[in-house]
Amino acid sequence: MSGRKAQAARNDELIREAARAVFTADPNAPIAAVAEHAGVGISALYRRYQSKEDLLQKLADDGMDRYLAEVEAALAEDGDPWEAFAAFMRRCLDSGAGSPTMRLAGGFPVTDAMSAKAREMHLATTRLLERVKKAGALRRDIEAGDVPVMLEHLHGIRIGDDERTKRLRHRYLELLLDSLHLADAGELPGPPPAWQEPYGRHDG
16 A cells, blocks of 8 residues: 555544544534544545535444444354353444444434345344343343444443543443343333334434
């Protein structure tokens, strides 16, 4: 990669990381806040993304790709099903997998490709949960639609600096995992989200 192309790639990564931080904290923040956070000029940002909507769409799509990679990695593990699921949840929390997609819902039009990807995510998560349930390690009323909602709530925790926030997110994830591990627990109120619901807020 030439020096100019390498710099462009670095700038693009800086912009995406900044956009994830800025828009996850405040989806209504102006796009200029992303450029400031990334330390690049607004013109450099607009050379890569035509609008805030375009950038939001890319962030959401990236989040879906990371989630799919994590759930497929969990399905590929041949060890203890519960440990594979718990590790999957911890990785999703650390990587932000799926979080921008949920947090930014409604800020851009969803494409047919993204709808298909959301369906793929739901089906893969269903396979993972069914495997854990078959092992008797997961409460029976947890469904695929519950997982992104739980992750969205965990990603919404922001207290103190980055390290404090990370530790608190994992504190409450462990609490959630303990409750999910109660295979014989009483039934939860109301049905779980259908596959369209977590991502159906992309009204644009």
